Amino acid sequence: MAMSANTPHGLLLKNPSILKTSTTTAPAIHAFPITRATPKPISIKCSYSATVAAPPASASSQDRVFNFAAGPATLPENVLRKAESELYNWRGAGMSVMEMSHRGKEFLSIIQKAESDLRKLLDISDDYAVLFLQGGATTQFAGIPLNICKPEDPVDYIVTGSWGDKAFKEATKFCKPKVIWSGKSEKYTGIPSFDKLDQNPDARYLHICANETIHGVEFKDYPTPTNKHALLIADMSSNFCSKPVDVSKFGIIYAGAQKNVGPSGVTIVIIRKDLIGNAQEITPVMLDYKIHADNNSLYNTPPCYGIYMCGLVFEDLLAQGGLVEVEKKNMKKAQILYDAIDESKGFYRCPVEKSVRSLMNVPFTLEKSELEAEFVKEAAKEQMVQLKGHRSVGGMRASIYNAMPMAGVEKLVAFMKEFQAKHA
Amino acid sequence: MAMSANTPHGLLLKNPSILKTSTTTAPAIHAFPITRATPKPISIKCSYSATVAAPPASASSQDRVFNFAAGPATLPENVLRKAESELYNWRGAGMSVMEMSHRGKEFLSIIQKAESDLRKLLDISDDYAVLFLQGGATTQFAGIPLNICKPEDPVDYIVTGSWGDKAFKEATKFCKPKVIWSGKSEKYTGIPSFDKLDQNPDARYLHICANETIHGVEFKDYPTPTNKHALLIADMSSNFCSKPVDVSKFGIIYAGAQKNVGPSGVTIVIIRKDLIGNAQEITPVMLDYKIHADNNSLYNTPPCYGIYMCGLVFEDLLAQGGLVEVEKKNMKKAQILYDAIDESKGFYRCPVEKSVRSLMNVPFTLEKSELEAEFVKEAAKEQMVQLKGHRSVGGMRASIYNAMPMAGVEKLVAFMKEFQAKHA
Numbered sequence: 113m114a115m116s117a118n119t120p121h122g123l124l125l126k127n128p129s130i131l132k133t134s135t136t137t138a139p140a141i142h143a144f145p146i147t148r149a150t151p152k153p154i155s156i157k158c159s160y161s162a163t164v165a166a167p168p169a170s171a172s173s174q175d176r177v178f179n180f181a182a183g184p185a186t187l188p189e190n191v192l193r194k195a196e197s198e199l200y201n202w203r204g205a206g207m208s209v210m211e212m213s214h215r216g217k218e219f220l221s222i223i224q225k226a227e228s229d230l231r232k233l234l235d236i237s238d239d240y241a242v243l244f245l246q247g248g249a250t251t252q253f254a255g256i257p258l259n260i261c262k263p264e265d266p267v268d269y270i271v272t273g274s275w276g277d278k279a280f281k282e283a284t285k286f287c288k289p290k291v292i293w294s295g296k297s298e299k300y301t302g303i304p305s306f307d308k309l310d311q312n313p314d315a316r317y318l319h320i321c322a323n324e325t326i327h328g329v330e331f332k333d334y335p336t337p338t339n340k341h342a343l344l345i346a347d348m349s350s351n352f353c354s355k356p357v358d359v360s361k362f363g364i365i366y367a368g369a370q371k372n373v374g375p376s377g378v379t380i381v382i383i384r385k386d387l388i389g390n391a392q393e394i395t396p397v398m399l400d401y402k403i404h405a406d407n408n409s410l411y412n413t414p415p416c417y418g419i420y421m422c423g424l425v426f427e428d429l430l431a432q433g434g435l436v437e438v439e440k441k442n443m444k445k446a447q448i449l450y451d452a453i454d455e456s457k458g459f460y461r462c463p464v465e466k467s468v469r470s471l472m473n474v475p476f477t478l479e480k481s482e483l484e485a486e487f488v489k490e491a492a493k494e495q496m497v498q499l500k501g502h503r504s505v506g507g508m509r510a511s512i513y514n515a516m517p518m519a520g521v522e523k524l525v526a527f528m529k530e531f532q533a534k535h536a
Numbered sequence: 537m538a539m540s541a542n543t544p545h546g547l548l549l550k551n552p553s554i555l556k557t558s559t560t561t562a563p564a565i566h567a568f569p570i571t572r573a574t575p576k577p578i579s580i581k582c583s584y585s586a587t588v589a590a591p592p593a594s595a596s597s598q599d600r601v602f603n604f605a606a607g608p609a610t611l612p613e614n615v616l617r618k619a620e621s622e623l624y625n626w627r628g629a630g631m632s633v634m635e636m637s638h639r640g641k642e643f644l645s646i647i648q649k650a651e652s653d654l655r656k657l658l659d660i661s662d663d664y665a666v667l668f669l670q671g672g673a674t675t676q677f678a679g680i681p682l683n684i685c686k687p688e689d690p691v692d693y694i695v696t697g698s699w700g701d702k703a704f705k706e707a708t709k710f711c712k713p714k715v716i717w718s719g720k721s722e723k724y725t726g727i728p729s730f731d732k733l734d735q736n737p738d739a740r741y742l743h744i745c746a747n748e749t750i751h752g753v754e755f756k757d758y759p760t761p762t763n764k765h766a767l768l769i770a771d772m773s774s775n776f777c778s779k780p781v782d783v784s785k786f787g788i789i790y791a792g793a794q795k796n797v798g799p800s801g802v803t804i805v806i807i808r809k810d811l812i813g814n815a816q817e818i819t820p821v822m823l824d825y826k827i828h829a830d831n832n833s834l835y836n837t838p839p840c841y842g843i844y845m846c847g848l849v850f851e852d853l854l855a856q857g858g859l860v861e862v863e864k865k866n867m868k869k870a871q872i873l874y875d876a877i878d879e880s881k882g883f884y885r886c887p888v889e890k891s892v893r894s895l896m897n898v899p900f901t902l903e904k905s906e907l908e909a910e911f912v913k914e915a916a917k918e919q920m921v922q923l924k925g926h927r928s929v930g931g932m933r934a935s936i937y938n939a940m941p942m943a944g945v946e947k948l949v950a951f952m953k954e955f956q957a958k959h960a
Binding site (some may be wrong): 185207377410 | 566599600601603605606607608609611612616617619620623625628630631632634635636637638640670672673674675677678682706709710745771792794798799800801802817818819820821822823835836837838839840841842845855918921922
């Protein structure tokens with residue numbers, strides 16, 4: 113991807129005064145390593161004061177691409193700017209967040225605020241613990257049966273895509289899971305009617321993947337376990353904090369951070385407290401929820417910088433008005449993209465059933481599949497990157513998480529129309 | 537810790553031209569969030585060009601503290617400046633490293649260079665895999681027996697401090713470990729003579745913690761398993777890359793990054809390739825070395841930003857001349873600190889046997905223990921922070937990892953002498 117062309121993408125135009133601001137930052141001069149840098153003193157002419165009054169956008173803003181990656185994914189521009197401004201010295205602490213003792217009062221203030229803001233965003237009650245862990249959702253695929261089940265316990269999995277399938281397979285090591293519905297034969301393009309599910313009345317839990325990142329299938333409502341003592345457990349990695357969720361319906365919600373709420377390396381687990389403390393004997397200590405809950409996620413050194421970044425994102429989501437407002441934006445973005453596909457007279461196709469199309473991950477193909485490589489290549493030239501579909505599905509995929517601005521989706525839609533006009 | 541006073545600590549004085557450089561950066565103006573910021577246009581007078589020629593040090597450099605934390609710990613200043621300069625837009629990619637797909641060519645170049653540089657630093661042969669994982673050394677406490685042993689296999693642990701003890705306890709879940717030597721009765725102040733070790737001839741491996749972070753005890757040489765088919769396995773979390781190590785003596789070396797080589801959230805495992813592929817059936821997929829080795833640490837989303845930071849540190853260590861040079865600096869730093877303790881006529885005391893004192897973590901107490909709180913408090917006023925000893929040991933602890941500059945140790949020693957003069 114050659115991405116050096118200066119194509120402003122309009123992100124900052126909501127507030128033109130920002131353009132003035134950006135240029136007050138001098139060009140980056142932090143050579144690496146510092147001890148080898150011997151830049152010449154810079155002489156600033158009087159004419160410089162004139163340019164400050166009516167500056168061009170800063171080079172760095174101009175160079176930003178629209179990143180449609182499925183995760184790690186685009187982060188809010190203001191969050192990145194905030195992180196940049198305090199990377200070297202966090203709020204007068206004299207050190208970076210990356211250097212802080214996880215037991216010092218500075219980092220404690222960071223993790224506690226992150227938890228508190230997440231509780232506000234999702235309206236999480238005190239009946240639930242919020243854990244900041246490592247290892248991705250994949251680690252929780254083992255952690256959940258290890259913590260919730262005895263080896264002989266039956267559990268139910270609804271498999272609506274690759275991630276649900278991986279979760280099921282991992283569970284076979286630690287309990288007796290059963291796939292009670294799979295979308296595989298229809299290439300994972302749908303979600304079952306809940307009333308037709310053949311749930312095991314003795315199942316300890318019912319597991320779903322709330323949004324399948326690869327296949328673009330999203331639960332719009334949630335099934336209820338028939339056994340009223342059974343738990344609903346959801347992997348929400350790729351739609352976490354993209355909309356309000358009634359947490360009280362779930363025993364456990366878990367999510368890797370790297371889609372909607374931060375960089376990779378942080379996994380968030382929201383678990384009803386009464387479920388904690390029953391881990392199987394073979395559970396590695398780092399997979400035991402009790403260890404982490406008893407130690408407020410500080411049993412060992414947590415992924416501090418990632419947690420800090422999640423905290424900045426949570427602040428930003430609250431500042432936007434919370435998840436009700438965030439969902440509205442996400443619906444709007446998804447709608448103009450799906451409309452463009454559906455109104456293309458078959459030039460573009462989305463294989464997913466309309467009622468369960470994901471607001472986050474939009475897979476689509478071209479009727480003329482031989483043009484797909486060109487589509488991806490031409491889009492990259494226009495600073496829209498990571499549009500290639502997952503290798504297991506092919507075609508294209510546009511991931512439009514919280515931090516993807518409307519301008520990015522609008523630009524993609526305009527490009528799609530141009531591309532169609534050129535190749536129809 | 538109030539750390540707002542402007543006390544330059546002399547770090548930059550090695551190269552005074554840097555002081556001129558720093559001030560070409562305008563004061564931080566990235567308000568948060570950007571969309572709410574409406575700063576006034578800045579008018580720069582002609583006289584500004586004069587101040588550029590002879591500027592004061594930038595405020596942020598002046599404010600930097602000496603951070604003696606045991607981990608997460610201080611990072612090289614030039615690495616932080618580099619990270620700051622490319623946080624928002626990595627080398628023209630149009631995005632932050634935190635936003636990059638882990639399967640994109642940009643991040644692949646980052647992780648591959650990090651691995652290649654680490655191989656150079658430690659002279660790691662192709663017989664070994666290098667894995668970038670998550671979950672800290674604590675996760676490996678389970679991962680090692682799960683991957684190397686059958687449940688009935690005997691293994692030996694030498695326990696020279698809290699971390700070795702934790703590693704042993706976790707192993708009891710997955711094999712038959714035995715503590716063949718423990719320093720507990722002597723409060724973990726020594727290391728055994730290797731010839732007196734009562735090794736089990738059938739042990740699958742011999743485990744050590746190469747440097748005990750809490751107790752300040754460090755192996756200067758390594759024991760050899762009596763069974764020539766047994767492996768030597770070392771947790772090197774707190775002295776990783778602080779000196780050259782003959783990797784070929786070990787079956788596995790593992791380390792959390794957050795002491796010498798990066799932020800928390802990255803765990804590095806160096807494992808002889810022939811040991812991979814024998815995990816017990818109950819091994820969670822994320823703890824199976826084969827999964828990670830077969831996928832070059834990209835089975836699932838790795839902690840990308842942490843790996844990037846480690847890569848910057850590896851570059852910096854190579855630029856310093858590699859680990860031979862790094863060890864010389866570490867020996868010098870440790871020597872002036874231990875000398876100050878030993879020459880204090882008992883005012884300061886280090887409980888650890890001289891021959892095995894850690895170059896990284898220097899625990900010490902005051903003869904007048906009632907002054908210890910004051911010592912820590914007064915030091916913090918002088919911008920030397922995180923000197924309080926671990927809660928299980930008490931007293932003080934100065935962690936002086938690779939990135940702690942000599943100036944920091946010199947300042948601490950000067951402070952210790954002043955403090956002694958005041959209170960002797």
